[in-house]
Amino acid sequence: MALSGQGRHALRHPPRWHWLLLLLILPIVATSLLFEGWTTHEVDGARTRQACTHPIPKSADNGDPVLHLTAAGAETAQMPERTAALTFDGGPDPVWTPRLLDLLRRNHARATFFLYGTQAARHPDLVRRIRDEGHEIGSYGYTGGDLGSASSVRYPLELSLAQSALAGSAGIHTRLLRLPHTTTADTLCGAEWSAARRASDQGYLVVAATSHSRKPPQGVIRQYSHTALGYQEAAKLLADPEVGRFATVSDALGRPSLTTRASLPERIQGRALIWMQAAGHAFAHAMTWALGIAGALGVVRLALLALLARVQVRRRRRHRSGAPWLHEVNEPVTVLVPAYNEEAGIEATVRSLLASTHQDLQILVIDDGSTDRTAQIARDIRDPRVTVLHQPNSGKPNALGMGLSYARCDIIVMIDADTVFEPDALHRLIQPLADPTIGAVSGNTKVANRQGLLGRWQHLEYVLGFNLDRRMYEVLECMPTVPGAIGAFRRDALTAIGGISDDTLAEDTDLTMALWRVGRRVVYEETAIAWTEVPSSLGQLWRQRYRWCYGTLQSMWKHRRAVLELGAAGRFGRRGLTYLTLFQVVLPLCAPVVDVSALYGVCFGDTGEALAVWLGFLAVQLVTAAYALRLDREPLRALWALPLQLFVYRQLLYLVVIQSVVTALLGTRLKWHRMQRAGTANQHLRQEPAPEPPTAASTEVWT
The missing domain is CATH 3.90.550.10 (Spore Coat Polysaccharide Biosynthesis Protein SpsA; Chain A)
Known part of the structure; x- marks a missing residue:
């Protein structure tokens, strides 16, 4: 330190390189905080969806939970008889996701996890565990904001950032999507239908849930959360003797897995996203x-x-x-x-x-x-x-x-x-x-x-x-x-x-x-x-x-x-x-x-x-x-x-x-x-x- 030297021997030009370093660091901090604020608190995406303005088309309103939407209309599918696809929305949660995975392992069952991109970036170890234990992974958007009311800027970011988070955390790419704040297919009404159409145009298979009025012997997709209630309901269904097998969505439909390995550029981009989100979270925590x-x-x-x-x-x-x-x-x-x-x-x-x-x-x-x-x-x-x-x-x-x-x-x-x-x-x-x-x-x-x-x-x-x-x-x-x-x-x-x-x-x-x-x-x-x-x-x-x-x-x-x-x-x-x-x-x-x-x-x-x-x-x-x-x-x-x-x-x-x-x-x-x-x-x-x-x-x- 130069705190006790002679003042008369001062340099005429103190070094300026640390200002350059500061100018490089400040944009990183600002970008990380903006990203943390956007992903954590949202700007134009709401946690509650807007009311429906019109119902879904009749071709999709048949109760089937799986939809592929084309310009010609809607193609729908349901689970085979005595087959149940357990799906879990949100997460991964550091408390309940491990318990759900333990429950599934004890019952030799496979499930489909629709994950938040933000949570996947924060808990990559849980995403890898879901993948390694043979479960299927789908997208639940990046923040879980309502895609129907999302702006033209936010909508593609919700999908692309979720993919990047999955690529960075577990090296995977998915074509399964569940729209946040939806349950059965008929809830994809109004603006949600437009959002589902746009996602389908990008190659996504939109997965809803089966109505609870339909019993397990008929084949169902059940929708649970990463919570104590979700754990209890999943355990109850796993104990149901009328269900013949528990499968992932792709497996139950007889299709190849829609969760595939991400490319190298996708994985690199995903790791950068995880680092940025971690930095933003750390900066926000330090700011507090x-x-x-x-x-x-x-x-x-x-x-x-x-x-x-x-x-x-x-x-x-x-x-x-x-x-x-x-x-x-x-x-x-x-x-x-x-x-x-x-x-x-x-x-x-x-x-x-x-x-x-x-x-x-x-x-x-x-x-x-x-x-x-x-x-x-x-x-x-x-x-x-x-x-x-x-x-x-x-x-x-x-x-x-x-x-x-x-x-x-x-x-x-x-x-x-x-x-x-x-x-x-x-x-x-x-x-x-x-x-x-x-x-x-x-x-x-x-x-x-x-x-x-x-x-x-x-x-x-x-x-x-x-x-x-x-x-x-x-x-x-x-x-x-x-x-x-x-x-x-x-x-x-x-x-x-x-x-x-x-x-x-x-x-x-x-x-x-x-x-x-x-x-x-x-x-x-x-x-x-x-x-x-x-x-x-x-x-x-x-x-x-x-x-x-x-x-x-x-x-x-x-x-x-x-x-x-x-x-x-x-x-x-x-x-x-x-x-x-x-x-x-x-x-x-x-x-x-x-x-x-x-x-x-x-x-x-x-x-x-x-x-x-x-x-x-x-x-x-x-x-x-x-x-x-x-x-x-x-x-x-x-x-x-x-x-x-x-x-x-x-x-x-x-x-x-x-x-x-x-x-x-x-x-x-x-x-x-x-x-x-x-x-x-x-x-x-x-x-x-x-x-x-x-x-x-x-x-x-x-x-």
């Missing part, structure tokens, strides 16, 4: 389990978020209504602003800091080898509190490390070069550091460019998925990430962990986890608000989240031993890493099944039930999102975009997790993906005049 896991994890996560966020809010209210932080923090602050090609937003970022109510600042803009006007714009901000540092391009962690070496204050604030601060955000952000056990504070990041649909989706994610999470993390004492957009740190805490590491692509997560492991607490200050620009295209969003997710996996792997440690490190490991594993890795890997299952249910199952489950998940998310927006003092009108988020945005984030996990397992390293800025966070820069600065200009340092 994954749906249960995803549903349980999703509900547990939302419940934890809502309940623990409420606990955090109450704690803060009690805290503020009683004693404030140990004392008000007014110490000088060094702000580190790493920047690479950030000309669109760097000026707004720095000016928002200069307009802060906390004036004792050292602002270090670290130009990481920018090729645009980033450094020039920062130099043009003539304020002695601003220092521009230059280094060759070597990545954000190294830029922060350089800035830290020039910092002269004990409180360090790290921000992104596109972050715009509210005037009081900096002062509010550092107040929790009055508690000496706290090593870092996460601020409240809000989405600036939330006008479009993609922006609204990310706005909801920041409020629901990030800020609500942080409230919960604070209560559980396991905050995994202080965001790079706005975070405050004690300098001695950074020194204790050896500074900012470039081991991962998520240096903020790595840094936060390292603080827990040296016993320093991390808290969330929701009143410290900063505005950030989020990706404006799906491509940019993919690259950003890919880096975040992969970097988080790297950090989790790097700090995995925390689960065995004591104190704050152990609490973080057992709570934080477990939560991330379950809800940021396992849940996204299983969550697509919720949507697939809903679609599968709508197409093949109980549509109402499937929609009810999906809408139930949506309702829970809407309630939780509304609560999160209320806590963040955001308008509820953004909720209209949440249902739409489930169709595109959420799927993209799932794919990001899948891609990240696969990339990690393949041992691939990623490069740092930079987002193109448009400076949209500038609109949140308040145009209030800042305190008059001294006349000296900004300083500049080159390395």
